[in-house]
Amino acid sequence: MNQLPGQIVTIDSHGSIALVDAIVAGQRFTAMLIGAGEEVAAWEPGMDVTLLFKEVEVSLAKNLMGQISLRNRIACTVTSIEHGRLMSRVMMDFQGYRIASVITTRSAQALAIAPGVSVEALIKANEMTVVPAP
Template identity: 40%
Template sequence: MNTLLGNITEITTEGSLSLVKIQVQQTVFTSIVIDTPETASYLKTGNTIKLLFKETEVILAKKITGIISLQNKIDCTVDSFEKGALLCKIVLNFETAKITSVITRNAFDQLEIQENDEITAMIKTNEISLSND
């Protein structure tokens, strides 16, 4: 599980859902949660929070151009990788943190991933969970 630490900068609520923006170092992440500031005490602007997301939810792209609906796009470099017959594990440098992605071997080969490559890592807003412990 990937874990990043950040601070809540903005909360927009509609019904029982909240769209939460979290500043992690120099990057803003977005998460949607089934909670509101009225139902969850951790949802307060300025609070420090953990962002959690699975390795299999980290989408990778090289030389991405154009507009894409994914809100969480972060620039990384490839630190290391392990190639298997079916899956590959890629460890990425993101600012001062590490993020891990697991993708298929076919996707890995198509991207021609090498150490130190510049990669855009993307995580869907609904795949980021928040934790205050």
């Protein structure tokens, strides 16, 4: 599970859905929380939080141009890659934080992913969750 420490900057909610924006290392991240309850109603801008997202929910792109609906685009540098027969685990650095992605080995080979390569990690807002910092 990927974990990034952040701070809430905005919360927009309607009914049981909340969009929470948080800043991590100067970059804005958005999480869409479905079924947001009373706990989220008590959150405020400035609150320290941890952003959580699964390795399998992180897609990778190189040379991505134009607009895209994904809210979370993270410029990273690949630090290591473990190739399996079908799946590969890619470790990346984002501003000193470690992010992992699990993608197909075919995709890793097609993108020529290797240590030192620049990629964008892409995470849909609904695949990211937010919890209060410990």
